Amino acid sequence: QSALTQPASVSGSPGQSITISCTGTSSDVGSYNLVSWYQQHPGKAPKLMIYEVSKRPSGVSNRFSGSKSGNTASLTISGLQAEDEADYYCCSYAGSSTYVVFGGGTKLTVL
Amino acid sequence: QVQLVQSGAEVKKPGASVKVSCKASGYTFTSYGISWVRQAPGQGLEWMGWISAYNGNTNYAQKLQGRVTMTTDTSTSTAYMELRSLRSDDTAVYYCARAPRAASPFDPWGQGTLVTVSS
Numbered sequence: 001q002s003a004l005t006q007p008a009s010v011s012g013s014p015g016q017s018i019t020i021s022c023t024g025t026s027s028d029v030g031s032y033n034l035v036s037w038y039q040q041h042p043g044k045a046p047k048l049m050i051y052e053v054s055k056r057p058s059g060v061s062n063r064f065s066g067s068k069s070g071n072t073a074s075l076t077i078s079g080l081q082a083e084d085e086a087d088y089y090c091c092s093y094a095g096s097s098t099y100v101v102f103g104g105g106t107k108l109t110v111l
Numbered sequence: 112q113v114q115l116v117q118s119g120a121e122v123k124k125p126g127a128s129v130k131v132s133c134k135a136s137g138y139t140f141t142s143y144g145i146s147w148v149r150q151a152p153g154q155g156l157e158w159m160g161w162i163s164a165y166n167g168n169t170n171y172a173q174k175l176q177g178r179v180t181m182t183t184d185t186s187t188s189t190a191y192m193e194l195r196s197l198r199s200d201d202t203a204v205y206y207c208a209r210a211p212r213a214a215s216p217f218d219p220w221g222q223g224t225l226v227t228v229s230s
Contacts, residue, residue: 036216038156045206045223046148046156051216089156093214099170100146100158100213 003028003101004090011109017078020106022090023071028101030071034093037066037075040105041086049088050075077108085110113137115145115207115221122227123197130193131224133207140188141165146210146217147181147192149203159205161213162190170213197228 005023012018022029022037029035035053038046048057050066053073063078073092077084090103118132133145147159160171162181169181180193190207205224208217 032214034214038217045220046217047220048216048218051218057218091156091158091216098173099161100172102156102158105155 003094003098004092004103006088006090006103006106008104009107009109011111012077012080013111014080014082016080017076018080018108019077020075020088020090020108022073022075022092022103024073024092024094024101025071028071028092028094028098029068029073031095032093033068035066035068035073036091037064037073038089038091039084039086040089046089080110082110084108113209113219115209115219117205117207117221117224120225120227122229125198125228125230127197127228128193128195129197129226130191131205131207131226133190133192133221135164135188135190135209138209140183141185143209143211144213144215145181145183145190146208146213146215148206148208148217148220150206150223151200151203154203157203159192161210163212164190194226197226199228202226202228 037050040046053068054066089105094101144163146161162169164183182191208220
């Protein structure tokens, strides 16, 4: 069982927007603005999409955005494209004992 | 460009050890750390630990304390992860990723190394 809770799957049609939630606790997501999101296509290494809750690395489309409220972080993908179909993982710093926790992952299907 | 290239797939028997390498290029190795993350077949990501390439300081996941050792060789810009007393549930793809600190995001990632533990 993962430390952070994500929905197992979400889906949307091309052009639509979807949001993936990531629920933690006051010991991780709720305490630090150190939430990141990773995209993983089948058989490939993960790719950083969002860091520090809402920052986008250079080269990542502005269709990807992140936010946080309390113990829940969210990833929103607008203008869905077929290439967005992948697994998405959230990740949070959890203090100097546990350090890093991941969500269980969400499979995004573009219909 | 920043790149991390990992060693090839390994097959080990239960109780053995494995050492995976991660060679960095395209940046100043000692200005960052390296995190290790693993992914069991069909499962999610699991953080294993982080090592500073500057001074060798490490932070390990509590679950792996005592079985994992992370090291670096600054002369070759290579990081290593050794896992001992292997069990079948250690079968996974092991990734290295650049991270300035243990709390930092992982970017970029190596291509992954499949470690299979089987008798």
